[in-house]
Every structure is written in structure tokens, then in C-alpha cells.
Amino acid sequence: MAKKIALLQGNEACAYGALYAGCRFFAGYPITPSTEVAEVMARELPKLGGKFIQMEDEIGAMAAVIGASLTGMKTLTATSGPGFSLKQENIGYACITEVPCVIINVMRGGPSTGMPTGPSQSDVMQAKWGTHGDHPAICLVPASVQELFTETVRAFNLSEKYRTPVTVMPDEIVGHMRERIEFPEPGDLPVVNRAVPSVGPEEYLPYDTRFGDIPPLAAFGSGYRFHLTGLNKTADGFPTNKAEVVQREGERQLRKIEDNIDDIVLYEEYLLDDAEIAIVAFGSTARSARYAVNEARKAGIKAGLFRIITYWPFPDKQLAPLAARVKAIIVPEMNLGMTIHEVKRCAAGNSKVTGIFRVDGEPINPGQILDEIREAGK
Amino acid sequence: MSQRYELRFSGAGGQGLILAGIIMAEAAAIYDGKQALQSQSYGPEARGGASKSEVIISDDPIDYPKATAVDALLALTQEACDKYSGDLKEGAILLVDSDLVKKIPKGDFLLVGFPIINTAKNEVGRTIVANIVALGAMVALTGVVTKASVEKAVLSRVPEAFRELNLKALQIGFDKAMSARETSFTQMGEEFHLSR
Structure with missing residues (x-):
């Protein structure tokens, strides 16, 4: 049978990915540019016997998601910048109590109310350090509508497998754009469920x-x-x-x-085998970088792209050897310099690392990256 | 067509331009079997403010999701025309509502104009379908999707009761653009005439 095909928005793909993974509970508070995730869940969950709750605020929504997960359900919330800030304390609670749940944070400009309809990639550090204390962090940064579906499924799998919250963070461009998607059939993608006790209630300990x-x-x-x-x-x-x-x-x-x-770190390498200049990028910026890499190759410059898919844990193991073999690394990102510090840490002085930073609500276009590639190639 | 073809639908928020872009992308991606990507940019206003919806169509996978050099621009307001015409490709198509867009940017492109909103109001019967009139015109002018595919895409997007209205809007837009195109000419930055 032919697969079901649709032109779907990134945020909608998140919601359908969650449903595919077995999510049957959503609690949230609507906020641009993430609201479409809630809209699809509100429409689809009741049909599947699930529950949708619009809470009084993002703090309550995060609490509800943790509570519902403790009843054995797979649970989701979706938000953006200011809402992600509000959720932080309860994300910490999910970390220390080790309760699986998935948080979608569609990145918009900030801090505070910032630019509600403008794209950004400036929450990546918050995804790791936003809640206080040492704690595990898994954060996925998809770059296409299809990948928003599959990475949301993977987010649930990792969350269930490792008993920890997982964050999926498309930038506003990826969250709001529409592309053709092929819906995976049941069984096409693995679906992981948390381990349940093999001992009886009298012997059971929650952190055994x-x-x-x-x-x-x-x-x-x-x-x-x-x-x-x-x-x-x-x-x-x-x-x-x-x-x-x-x-x-x-x-x-x-x-x-x-x-x-x-098991957790996923990435994509494009034309890196013989590359002298590597771009390290993610989300919509990686799509711009790919365009620039193709243009650079046409001009005879050996450029390649390392696309981050799992942002946390950071792909140290891949980036350290990459830095040792290329002349220069360029990090374009829609913030004023965040990923670049991680990349520099991995590079450990073995290659020159420069950044292209933008927070004006406009995407980093291929021309900007190409200019930087030419500069680095000199 | 293996190259990227970039379309931009622009006007004021609330005119249905994002929907027009979605339908164009659906026609290409679902019914014509091509790659298509639709994106949008809008201000915080629910109504008003300059708004744009971009569609990229290609035979190959699409990387950069936004327009780089626009092949066809629709401008329903002067503000949108001023704001979004800066990156038109040489020889691009510029479709404007000739009642509302009087100041045309200079450049080498095919200018086509007709009163889009008034056509929706007076000839189709509802102002609200101006976006579909414009969509029909963009399909006629660009030929980037087939008319049959766009009809299917429109039908799948609109409620049963409004199917006929929308198909009529699409057809009138298509016909108007075809006849307007015959009387327009490539403008070289000097004098030009809006075809009516």
C-alpha cells in the first residue's frame, strides 16, 4: 500500500510523531510559534482515547505532564521561549524524579517576550543549563518536517529508555514551514516503552x-x-x-x-571526507549551510557540512577529530554565539573557528555563509 | 525543471496569502509529485501589516527554505510591493493588484496587473476569495504547477459549501492573468503601463 503523503507543517509533524510514539496526554499553554502542536493534539487525542488539557500556565502544564507520565502514559507539552523559561523548575523536578516526558520548544527571539514571530536558535544552552543543578539533558534539533516527525518519535523513545525528560527544539522556521511528508506506517519506526517492575509491589523501590x-x-x-x-x-x-x-x-x-x-547522538555529515572548511550547523541554518556548501563546491572550494541533530549530549566525539583535519570551522547560528563555544571546546585549538551570528529575525542566508567560506579559504 | 523556482505571495495580514501559498505547495508536492516547501513571515498583528508566504518548487530536494532570488511575486498592497520586491530575479514575473499598487519598482521583469480584489468582489461575488483569484493568476503566469493539480488542492482545502465559489475564483484569476499577460510587456525600468 502506498504510504500516506501530505504537505504538513513542522509543528503538526511534531504532534503526529508524538501520537505515533504512543503519546496519549498533552498539557500546555498556547504560545507562538508552537501553538499548532497543541491544536493538532487537541483535535486528535480525544479520537484516540487520550487527554488534552489547556492548563493555567506553562508551569502547571509541565507539572501535569510529569503527573500524567507517572500513571504510565507517554506525555507531551509544547511551548516557546518565555514558556520554556517558566517550565524550567519542573523540568528539574522531572530530571531528579526521573520521569519520562517530552517537551517541544519552538525557538523564537528572546530574551523575555522578544520577537514572538521571529526565528531564533538561542535556547540551546537553556536546554542544558536552564534548570539548576547537575542533571542529564537530551536535546534534539531537527531540520525538516519529516525529521520533526521522526525525531519526536525518537525523543519519546530516549525519554522512556533513559527515564528522563527530552527536549525537541525546532527553530521557528522549521516549526512553521510546510513540506511533503511520508507518514511512517506502524512498525516502520521503533517505539520504545519504559521498563516496568519485574518485582511485586511489596519489593518495589522506585530507584532500585x-x-x-x-x-x-x-x-x-x-x-x-x-x-x-x-x-x-x-x-x-x-x-x-x-x-x-x-x-x-x-x-x-x-x-x-x-x-x-x-545511542543518543545523531548527526549528518555532508561532503566532509575531503573538506578543508567545515560548517557546523543545525535546524534551518543547516539547510542554508548545505546550499552554501554546494555553491562553494561549484567554485572549487572544498567545503562540507556537519549537521547537529542531537544537540545534547554534544557530538564531541565527532567534532574533535573533524577539527583536527580541517583548516577552518564556521558556525552559523541564529543567536549571538552559543554553539561556537562548544565547537571551540571540541576543536581545542586544532582549527580556526569563526561564527556567523544573527538575531534580527531574518534567517542566515546562503550568501552570508558562502562569503565566510571564501574568507576562510584564503 | 530541475532548478529551484521561487514564488512569493505578499500583501496584508488576513488576506489569505499564507493559504494561497499552501495550496500552491500542495498542488506541486502532492498532485504534481515535485518537491515543494512553503514558509511564511508575518508580524504580530492578526490583521494588517505586511505579510508574505513563500513557496519553493523543485525536482530536487530543497535545502534553503527561504527565497534567494524570486521568480514570481504577487503583491496585493503597495507596502508589500515596496518591502518584498527587492530580490526579484531578472526576468521575474510581478503580479500586482492594479488598483492598489501604483508605484512599481524599477527592474527587468514581466509586469502583470489587474484589479484582483475588485475582481473577487464584483466578478466572483466575495472579496474573501481574492487570494484564490490571485492564486489562479499565479498558476497561469508561472505554469509551475498544472491547473488540474491546483484545482484538486483547492478542493481539498475548502469546505464543501464553498467549493464552487473557490473554483470560480480560481478560473477567473487564471483567465484574467492570461489576457492581462498578452497586453503586458517586459519593462526595462522606463515607462510602463499596467494592463487592465
């Missing part, structure tokens, strides 16, 4: 590391009763100040990600 770094999570309402807190906790979920437990638990929570980098 006998089962590895990612303890199984029982659903409230399934006969298992356990305690939850935002405080540092022991295996039974109750608070503790015991130094050795806090240290061990903190390290375990980071290890969930660090020991599984290869």
Missing part, C-alpha cells in the same frame, strides 16, 4: 539500582505505591542528606546519558 542505572518505573494506579520528592533521595524515594548516597545518585543520573552517548 539492582536493575542497573535506569531503574524500572511503576505506574501509579497499578498497585505499586511509592514516594516522590524533589529532594535528593534514596532508593525508596524518600529524602536523604547522606553524602555518599547523594554523590552516588548524582553521578548515576549523569551516567545514564554519558554511558549511552552513541
Whole structure:
């Protein structure tokens, strides 16, 4: 049977990806440029027996998503800049309690109300450092409508697998543009469900590391009763100040990600084999960079593109060797310099790293990148 | 056509230009089997303000999602024409509402004008379908999608009760542009006449 094809908006693709992954609960508060995610969920969830709740604000929405997830559901919220800021405290709560959930943050200009309808890529650091304390962070930055679908599915899979919140962050251009999409059939993409306890309620502990770094999570309402807190906790979920437990638990929570980098980090390399100049970009800016790379190649300049798909954890393992073999790296991004610092850290002085930064609400166009490529090629 | 073909629908917020762009992209991507990408740019206003919707059509995958050198521009307001005509390609098509756009930018392009909004109001019967009249005209002038495909795309987007109205708007826009085109000429930055 021919696959179902549609011209779909990026935000809509996010919502359909979530439904494909088995998400049956959405709580949110509408905000430009993310509202279409909520619109599709409001329309489609009731048909599937799911629940859609428009909450009083973004803080409440994040809390609802955590609560619903604890009943065993896959849950989603969607927001943009100011809303993402409001969600941060509860994202931290999801991190320390290790509750799977997915957050879509469609990036617009900021800080504060900023430029509601203008594109931006300036929330990437917030995705890792926005909530206080050491905590795991997974953040995906898709660049096409099809990829918004598949990466949202992957976000749910990673969230369920590692018992941690996962953020999907298209910029406004990717979130709002429309492209042809082929809907995957059930079974085409893997769908991962969280590990559930293999022991009975009397023996169950919510942070039982006998089962590895990612303890199984029982659903409230399934006969298992356990305690939850935002405080540092022991295996039974109750608070503790015991130094050795806090240290061990903190390290375990980071290890969930660090020991599984290869499973989480996704990227795309384009014409990098013989490249002398590499562009490191993501989202809509990577599409502009690809155009520029093709133009540069036509002019005989050996340029290539490293496209970040998993932003956190950062692709250190790929970028360090890349920096060692190219002459120069160019980092175009719709902010005033964020990714460039990560790239410089990876490059460790082995190649020149320059940036193209823009926050005027206009995309970084291929001409700008091509000019920088020519400059770097001199 | 393996090259990128870039269209821009511009005017004021609320005129339905984003929808016109979506229908054009659907005609290309769903019914003509091409690659198409639609994007938009608008201000915070729900109505008014300059608004644009861009459609890129290609046989190959489309990388940069925004227009680089525009092949065909529709301008329904003077503000939009002033703001969005700066990156027209040499020989591009410029379609304007001749009642509303009086000041035409200089350049080497094919200028076509007719009273688009008044045509919707007086000949189709509803101002609200001006975007579909304009869409029909853009299809006629660019030939970048087939008329059959755009008809299918319009039908899939509008409610049952408004199908006939929209098909009529599309046809009238198509016919008007065809006859307007015959009397227009490539303008070289000097004198020109809007064809009516």
C-alpha cells in the first residue's frame, strides 16, 4: 500500500510523531510559534482515547505532564521561549524524579517576550543549563518536517529508555514551514516503552539500582505505591542528606546519558571526507549551510557540512577529530554565539573557528555563509 | 525543471496569502509529485501589516527554505510591493493588484496587473476569495504547477459549501492573468503601463 503523503507543517509533524510514539496526554499553554502542536493534539487525542488539557500556565502544564507520565502514559507539552523559561523548575523536578516526558520548544527571539514571530536558535544552552543543578539533558534539533516527525518519535523513545525528560527544539522556521511528508506506517519506526517492575509491589523501590542505572518505573494506579520528592533521595524515594548516597545518585543520573552517548547522538555529515572548511550547523541554518556548501563546491572550494541533530549530549566525539583535519570551522547560528563555544571546546585549538551570528529575525542566508567560506579559504 | 523556482505571495495580514501559498505547495508536492516547501513571515498583528508566504518548487530536494532570488511575486498592497520586491530575479514575473499598487519598482521583469480584489468582489461575488483569484493568476503566469493539480488542492482545502465559489475564483484569476499577460510587456525600468 502506498504510504500516506501530505504537505504538513513542522509543528503538526511534531504532534503526529508524538501520537505515533504512543503519546496519549498533552498539557500546555498556547504560545507562538508552537501553538499548532497543541491544536493538532487537541483535535486528535480525544479520537484516540487520550487527554488534552489547556492548563493555567506553562508551569502547571509541565507539572501535569510529569503527573500524567507517572500513571504510565507517554506525555507531551509544547511551548516557546518565555514558556520554556517558566517550565524550567519542573523540568528539574522531572530530571531528579526521573520521569519520562517530552517537551517541544519552538525557538523564537528572546530574551523575555522578544520577537514572538521571529526565528531564533538561542535556547540551546537553556536546554542544558536552564534548570539548576547537575542533571542529564537530551536535546534534539531537527531540520525538516519529516525529521520533526521522526525525531519526536525518537525523543519519546530516549525519554522512556533513559527515564528522563527530552527536549525537541525546532527553530521557528522549521516549526512553521510546510513540506511533503511520508507518514511512517506502524512498525516502520521503533517505539520504545519504559521498563516496568519485574518485582511485586511489596519489593518495589522506585530507584532500585539492582536493575542497573535506569531503574524500572511503576505506574501509579497499578498497585505499586511509592514516594516522590524533589529532594535528593534514596532508593525508596524518600529524602536523604547522606553524602555518599547523594554523590552516588548524582553521578548515576549523569551516567545514564554519558554511558549511552552513541545511542543518543545523531548527526549528518555532508561532503566532509575531503573538506578543508567545515560548517557546523543545525535546524534551518543547516539547510542554508548545505546550499552554501554546494555553491562553494561549484567554485572549487572544498567545503562540507556537519549537521547537529542531537544537540545534547554534544557530538564531541565527532567534532574533535573533524577539527583536527580541517583548516577552518564556521558556525552559523541564529543567536549571538552559543554553539561556537562548544565547537571551540571540541576543536581545542586544532582549527580556526569563526561564527556567523544573527538575531534580527531574518534567517542566515546562503550568501552570508558562502562569503565566510571564501574568507576562510584564503 | 530541475532548478529551484521561487514564488512569493505578499500583501496584508488576513488576506489569505499564507493559504494561497499552501495550496500552491500542495498542488506541486502532492498532485504534481515535485518537491515543494512553503514558509511564511508575518508580524504580530492578526490583521494588517505586511505579510508574505513563500513557496519553493523543485525536482530536487530543497535545502534553503527561504527565497534567494524570486521568480514570481504577487503583491496585493503597495507596502508589500515596496518591502518584498527587492530580490526579484531578472526576468521575474510581478503580479500586482492594479488598483492598489501604483508605484512599481524599477527592474527587468514581466509586469502583470489587474484589479484582483475588485475582481473577487464584483466578478466572483466575495472579496474573501481574492487570494484564490490571485492564486489562479499565479498558476497561469508561472505554469509551475498544472491547473488540474491546483484545482484538486483547492478542493481539498475548502469546505464543501464553498467549493464552487473557490473554483470560480480560481478560473477567473487564471483567465484574467492570461489576457492581462498578452497586453503586458517586459519593462526595462522606463515607462510602463499596467494592463487592465
